[in-house]
Amino acid sequence: MKRLDRLVTMLAAPVLALLMAGLISSVLLWVTGYSVGDFWSILLTWPQPRQLTNILNYGAILYLSGVAAAIGFKMNLFNIGVESQYRMGVFAAAAFAGTGWLSGWLNTVVAIVIAMLAGAGWAAIAALLRVFRGVSEVISTIMLNAIAGLLVGYFLRQIGVQSGNSTATKTIPESSWVGGITIFSDAGNQLLGLSLLAVVVGVAYWLVLGKTRFGFNLRATGMSETAAVASGVDVKKMIIVAMLLSGAVAGLIGMPTLFGDAHNYGSSFQTGIGFAGIAVALLGRNNPIGILFGALIFSYLHEQANNLNILAGISPEIVQVTQGVTVIAVVVAYELVRRIKVAREQAAVAVSLQADADVDEEVAA
CATH class of the missing domain: 1.10.3470 (ABC transporter involved in vitamin B12 uptake, BtuC)
Incomplete structure (x- = not known):
């Protein structure tokens, strides 16, 4: 269970960052009048060997x-x-x-x-x-x-x-x-x-x-x-x-x-x-x-x-904006996840201390 919890914590920040970057980029494309659908359709197309x-x-x-x-x-x-x-x-x-x-x-x-x-x-x-x-x-x-x-x-x-x-x-x-190294023959x-x-x-x-x-x-x-x-x-x-x-x-x-x-x-x-x-x-x-x-x-x-x-x-500058948005999203996402992690740790410590205090009261009684 602890391993699963660590895995979720580790993946939470990058996944959140990608979602945030995708959402913000889509809004910017819509505001500037570009086609959001075309942008993601082309961007997510698997590249050719070259x-x-x-x-x-x-x-x-x-x-x-x-x-x-x-x-x-x-x-x-x-x-x-x-x-x-x-x-x-x-x-x-x-x-x-x-x-x-x-x-x-x-x-x-x-x-x-x-x-x-x-x-x-x-x-x-x-x-x-x-x-x-x-x-x-x-x-x-x-x-x-x-x-x-x-x-x-x-x-x-x-x-x-x-x-x-x-x-x-x-x-x-x-x-x-x-010299170069041939990876794809075509x-x-x-x-x-x-x-x-x-x-x-x-x-x-x-x-x-x-x-x-x-x-x-x-x-x-x-x-x-x-x-x-x-x-x-x-x-x-x-x-x-x-x-x-x-x-x-x-x-x-x-x-x-x-x-x-x-x-x-x-x-x-x-x-x-x-x-x-x-x-x-x-x-x-x-x-x-x-x-x-x-x-x-x-x-x-x-x-x-x-x-x-x-x-x-779509202007190439939009891609540069997307890169910048991605970096900002990563910084924000990691900070959010860090704060959530700290809050959870503090809550766990508080519960543990309360449990110890309850035990001490029972012993004293």
Whole structure:
């Protein structure tokens, strides 16, 4: 019975969140004049093999972004700068790999390391400001997002190659490209080879944060800095390390696309992934499995946006609104379930205490 109760409690929040998100999204569609029926009919249509591959590719990228944000959240740090750390990382990797100083896989591996170092280095600025000057990481990372965009744009103009109306870094030598993996023979596209980085990062995230002393100290510090200090944890060190790890993972976000598809970094390279990762982490409650489902849900909505626009004339922005509504619904649903759980526990304790008091009165009598 207790297992069933725990299962119901565990499933209550996500089910409630989905129901709330569906209801609110339907109302918004109706208010804006779009067909609610067409929206759900297209959205719930099973994707074609090509679309499924796209969902997995983008889902892997979002998963990396979600883990980068979740590392900070576990430490009670709001790393809003995942976007800038991602852009600095992918630009640094593309600029290095495009020179061709190294050949083959060595060029790829070193470029990936450089991307992680660049992401971590950019995150270190916010970490140091927080530790030594008391500057909120929310403010510093938001400012660093803007600065990174300007810096990357400047350096891209300095070293980039003009191609039509866009500017990009030199193309990475073909020997350093990472081939794809065929999942569906009739899809016409492949899973990006470096999408497997998401698997590696996910397993490492689970092991380090859940199975090591460092992970325990990180989570403990996030829950209570005072208690962490009392137990001998160096809070300043933990803040810096957590931000460095978050930035290093953020630097990996662009690697699947860079080495598997685009092969250079340019002004047309996708932006906004870092911000989406924050929403994915919130949706997944910073849990490695939860982040996976959050990434796949957002990737699915992203892929279906084109069909909604083409087949039903529904603006792609509606999908973005749906994503935002989903995140809000998750936060509200988990809080409601938490309060209900606390109320039930308090009621159970009250009943137990009353029963003990009744027994004591009977004994005394």
